[in-house]
Amino acid sequence: ETGVTQSPTHLIKTRGQQVTLRCSSQSGHNTVSWYQQALGQGPQFIFQYYREEENGRGNFPPRFSGLQFPNYSSELNVNALELDDSALYLCASSLASTGGFGNTIYFGEGSWLTVV
Amino acid sequence: EDQVTQSPEALRLQEGESSSLNCSYTVSGLRGLFWYRQDPGKGPEFLFTLYSAGEEKEKERLKATLTKKESFLHITAPKPEDSATYLCALGGSQGNLIFGKGTKLSVKP
Numbered sequence: 454e455t456g457v458t459q460s461p462t463h464l465i466k467t468r469g470q471q472v473t474l475r476c477s478s479q480s481g482h483n484t485v486s487w488y489q490q491a492l493g494q495g496p497q498f499i500f501q502y503y504r505e506e507e508n509g510r511g512n513f514p515p516r517f518s519g520l521q522f523p524n525y526s527s528e529l530n531v532n533a534l535e536l537d538d539s540a541l542y543l544c545a546s547s548l549a550s551t552g553g554f555g556n557t558i559y560f561g562e563g564s565w566l567t568v569v
Numbered sequence: 570e571d572q573v574t575q576s577p578e579a580l581r582l583q584e585g586e587s588s589s590l591n592c593s594y595t596v597s598g599l600r601g602l603f604w605y606r607q608d609p610g611k612g613p614e615f616l617f618t619l620y621s622a623g624e625e626k627e628k629e630r631l632k633a634t635l636t637k638k639e640s641f642l643h644i645t646a647p648k649p650e651d652s653a654t655y656l657c658a659l660g661g662s663q664g665n666l667i668f669g670k671g672t673k674l675s676v677k678p
Contacts, residue, residue, distance in 0.1 A: 457612075459594050484664065486664075486665060488666075493670070494667030494670055495573075495658070495669050495670050495671055496613065496656075496666070496668050497668070498661065498663070498665040498666065498667070501663060501664055501665060503664075508663070508664070509661075509663030509664055509665055510663070511665065520586075526644050542609075543613070545666075546625055547664075549664060557615050558603075558615070558619065558666060559615060560605075560612035560613045560614075560615075561612050562611055562612045563610075563611070
């Protein structure tokens with residue numbers, strides 16, 4: 454086990470709704486990132502937070518947003534859900550001294566989102 | 570643009586039949602080449618990080634190697650429990666990982 458925990462594990466939402474996914478980082482890790490993994494694809498980087506500020510973002514629209522809290526836990530929010538948002542959402546944590554590329558990145562088990 | 574291509578997409582082996590998985594990459598400046606294992610419905614599990622050409626790392630039946638253009642994951646005498654999808658990733662400029670699509674390995678008894 455990596456110590457990265459995510460909730461919920463599965464959920465179903467209707468197109469146009471909003472969803473919030475939650476993540477608790479591994480103890481001592483100060484950087485959290487989120488990835489989207491569609492079936493049969495590798496994970497795609499959404500964004501990264503370091504010390505409560507977003508310091509990196511992939512090619513995802515603004516309706517994907519996030520937060521990192523003082524205890525380094527995190528949320529991923531997706532507004533105006535589309536059918537193509539159906540995927541496994543992975544949270545990952547690491548320890549970075551400068552907010553850049555740090556040590557090993559550890560993943561949680563993911564949250565399966567189905568949009569109908 | 571940093572890019573990762575993995576081959577083959579799927580690989581079927583008999584138990585004990587050794588083979589290799591390939592990860593070809595293009596990158597402006599290498600910030601690490603990572604291998605992960607992913608079981609169905611689970612998150613990726615870290616295996617190795619390689620930083621420079623010629624570097625090798627081993628763990629049980631797995632050995633990862635790195636050249637300036639490719640990385641190989643060698644599997645020696647695989648067992649059915651080695652069945653999984655193996656993901657290769659580059660370290661991105663934002664501290665992120667840039668993944669390939671993975672190789673799905675099936676090992677039959």
